[in-house]
Amino acid sequence: MCLIITGQSSKVRSTLLDTTGMLSEIYSINPDGIGVMYSTSKGLKVVKTLPKNVNDAHAFIKKLPTDAREIALHFRWTTHGDTDMLNCHPYDVVTGYVAMMHNGVLHTGNAADKTKSDTWHFINDYLKEAVHDAPNLIHTKGFLTMLADFIGDNRFVFMDGDGRMSHVNYDQGIEHDGLWFSNTYAWKPATLIPHYYTNTKHAYARYNSAYDNYLDDEYEMDTWNNSFASKPLSNKFVSAHSAEWQDDDHEDAVTMRDMCEALIECDVDLVESYLDTFPVTFINTVFNEMSPIATRHTKIDDLVSYEQDIYKALLECDLATLHDFVRDGKSASVVAEVMCYYIDWYPKMEEPVRPLLPAML
Numbered sequence: 001m002c003l004i005i006t007g008q009s010s011k012v013r014s015t016l017l018d019t020t021g022m023l024s025e026i027y028s029i030n031p032d033g034i035g036v037m038y039s040t041s042k043g044l045k046v047v048k049t050l051p052k053n054v055n056d057a058h059a060f061i062k063k064l065p066t067d068a069r070e071i072a073l074h075f076r077w078t079t080h081g082d083t084d085m086l087n088c089h090p091y092d093v094v095t096g097y098v099a100m101m102h103n104g105v106l107h108t109g110n111a112a113d114k115t116k117s118d119t120w121h122f123i124n125d126y127l128k129e130a131v132h133d134a135p136n137l138i139h140t141k142g143f144l145t146m147l148a149d150f151i152g153d154n155r156f157v158f159m160d161g162d163g164r165m166s167h168v169n170y171d172q173g174i175e176h177d178g179l180w181f182s183n184t185y186a187w188k189p190a191t192l193i194p195h196y197y198t199n200t201k202h203a204y205a206r207y208n209s210a211y212d213n214y215l216d217d218e219y220e221m222d223t224w225n226n227s228f229a230s231k232p233l234s235n236k237f238v239s240a241h242s243a244e245w246q247d248d249d250h251e252d253a254v255t256m257r258d259m260c261e262a263l264i265e266c267d268v269d270l271v272e273s274y275l276d277t278f279p280v281t282f283i284n285t286v287f288n289e290m291s292p293i294a295t296r297h298t299k300i301d302d303l304v305s306y307e308q309d310i311y312k313a314l315l316e317c318d319l320a321t322l323h324d325f326v327r328d329g330k331s332a333s334v335v336a337e338v339m340c341y342y343i344d345w346y347p348k349m350e351e352p353v354r355p356l357l358p359a360m361l
Helices: 009-018 022-029 054-062 118-133 135-139 141-151 223-227 256-264 268-277 279-289 305-315 319-327 329-341
Strands: 003-008 034-040 043-049 070-075 091-094 098-103 155-160 165-168 174-176 179-181 290-294 343-347
Touching: 003 009, 003 098, 003 155, 009 022, 009 054, 009 070, 009 179, 022 054, 022 070, 034 054, 034 098, 034 155, 043 054, 043 098, 070 098, 070 155, 091 118, 098 118, 098 135, 118 135, 135 141, 135 155, 141 165, 256 268, 256 279, 256 343, 268 279, 268 329, 279 290, 279 319, 290 305, 305 319, 305 329, 305 343, 319 329, 329 343
Parallel strands: none
Antiparallel strands: 003 070, 003 179, 034 043, 034 070, 091 098, 098 155, 155 165, 174 179, 290 343
């Protein structure tokens, strides 16, 4: 998962500290490291921490500059590599001058050294030498476009010692009040933007904060709508300041609810299409919103070896392994079948009533 936030330091700081529940929510989803980069009179400053609890995270955010300089802040959720300071973002691209943050899972992986993240490998295998020789590449439109085409459903943020910042795949994130957030699945936007979630599928006309209302005894919406109110995902960019925000005729966005419904309804073809189109976003979103439970009738011996590996990864919520499976386009159909036919999915707001059966494992 992971989340990057960029914008003026004072705004980032006050938003995280003053928005009730926001920092604890982001930290609970992305607890494996926090890092920040910003310019100083002495050059680029990079600070990282491995917070043990939300109080540590709060203390780190309080130390951010209180002025208007641009910063980039990264909350990590481990997918590849160890959970340690080395794999905490940002990473040096040119030591002391250019640093980079990443959100997503890169198809290039980390097979050469499993202790290092996919980001570390990408920088060392593809970026370091070229950017060292020509640091301005990170602000060059052609270079950034080439990176965007290569990394697909991923986001990069670069910053240099002069404080200049560049985004790769900016449009996969969302904007709000001068801040940029790299995705909508590694945090709950309704905490900051009360009307972000909608009642109407594929539309942005009517709003309700389903996650807040779920806890209201007087709220009478059924459990499904409380759990899966539509929200636009990173494959469709909708700015909080955009006219599209209230466009009733906007019919082409794929929502969180669409993805969850496809699994609940065992629509294998639709799940496969999501895995083919934006595999990482689909997997991360599903696991952020739902819990996988073994079906009563499934027997592990009924599955071939490859299906068993997928099945175990699903039940263990091993997102990194699942990402590896769907990188091969031929695997999407098998993953879709296992997800639909051999797993039951429950909204995380509901406590699953049936435990995993030992025989399934």
